[in-house]
Amino acid sequence: xxxxxEMMELIDQVRFNLPDEIKQANWTVSExxxxxxxxxxxAARIMSRANERAEETASEHEILRRAERHSAQVIKDAQAKSxxxxxxxxxxxxxxxxxxxxxxxxxxxxxxxxxxxxxxxPAGDRGKRRPGDRLLATASQRPVTTRPHGSTKVKLSKxxxxxxxxxxxxxxxxxxxxxxxxxxxxxHSICPNCGYYAGAK
Numbered sequence: 001x002x003x004x005x006e007m008m009e010l011i012d013q014v015r016f017n018l019p020d021e022i023k024q025a026n027w028t029v030s031e032x033x034x035x036x037x038x039x040x041x042x043a044a045r046i047m048s049r050a051n052e053r054a055e056e057t058a059s060e061h062e063i064l065r066r067a068e069r070h071s072a073q074v075i076k077d078a079q080a081k082s083x084x085x086x087x088x089x090x091x092x093x094x095x096x097x098x099x100x101x102x103x104x105x106x107x108x109x110x111x112x113x114x115x116x117x118x119x120x121x122p123a124g125d126r127g128k129r130r131p132g133d134r135l136l137a138t139a140s141q142r143p144v145t146t147r148p149h150g151s152t153k154v155k156l157s158k159x160x161x162x163x164x165x166x167x168x169x170x171x172x173x174x175x176x177x178x179x180x181x182x183x184x185x186x187x188h189s190i191c192p193n194c195g196y197y198a199g200a201k
Contacts, residue, residue, distance in 0.1 A: 156164075175184045180196040190197040 174187055176187045177183065178185050178191040178194060178196065179199075181191065181194040183191065183193040185191045185193070195201050
C-alpha cells in the first residue's frame with residue numbers, strides 16, 4: 001500500500017520544483033530564439049555584402065568593357081585619320097611631281113629653242129661642248145628628286161635670327177643745339193634754321 005504521507009510529500013516536492021524547471025525551459029527557448037535571430041541577421045548581412053560585392057564586380061566589368069570599347073574606337077578613328085593623311089600626302093606629292101615635270105619640260109623646250117636659234121659653230125669648234133648641250137644632257141639624265149614629304153626644315157634659333165637682323169636696328173639720332181640760333185640740329189651738319197656751320201654761314 002502507498003503511504004499517503006509519502007505521496008503528499010512527493011506531490012509537494014514536484015509542485016515546488018516545477019516552476020524552476022519551467023523557468024529553465026522558458027530561458028532555453030528564449031535563448032534559442034535569440035541565437036536563431038542573430039544567425040538570421042548575420043546571414044542577411046552576409047547576403048547583403050555578397051550582393052554589393054557582386055554589383056561592384058559587375059560594375060567594374062562594365063567599366064572595363066566600356067573602356068575597351070572606347071579604346072578600340074579611338075584606335076579605329078586614329079587609323080582612319082592616319083590613312084586619310086597618307087592619302088592626302090600622296091596626292092600632294094603626285095601634284096608636286098607633276099608640276100615639277102611640267103616645269104622641267106618647259107625649261108628643256110626653252111633650252112632647245114635657244115640651241116636651235118644659236119648660229120652654227122665654226123669648223124674648229126665642232127668638237128667642243130656648248131652650254132646648251134650640257135644643260136640638255138644633264139636635264140635628260142638627271143633623275144627627278146624631290147624633298148620627301150614630312151621632312152622638317154632647318155629651324156633657326158632666335159639668337160641666330162637676331163644676329164642676322166642686327167643691321168636692321170634703328171640708330172638713335174643725336175641732337176645738339178646750334179651755337180648760333182640755339183635750335184636743335186644734328187651734329188657736324190649745317191643748321192636747317194639759320195644755315196650756320198662751324199661759325200660761318
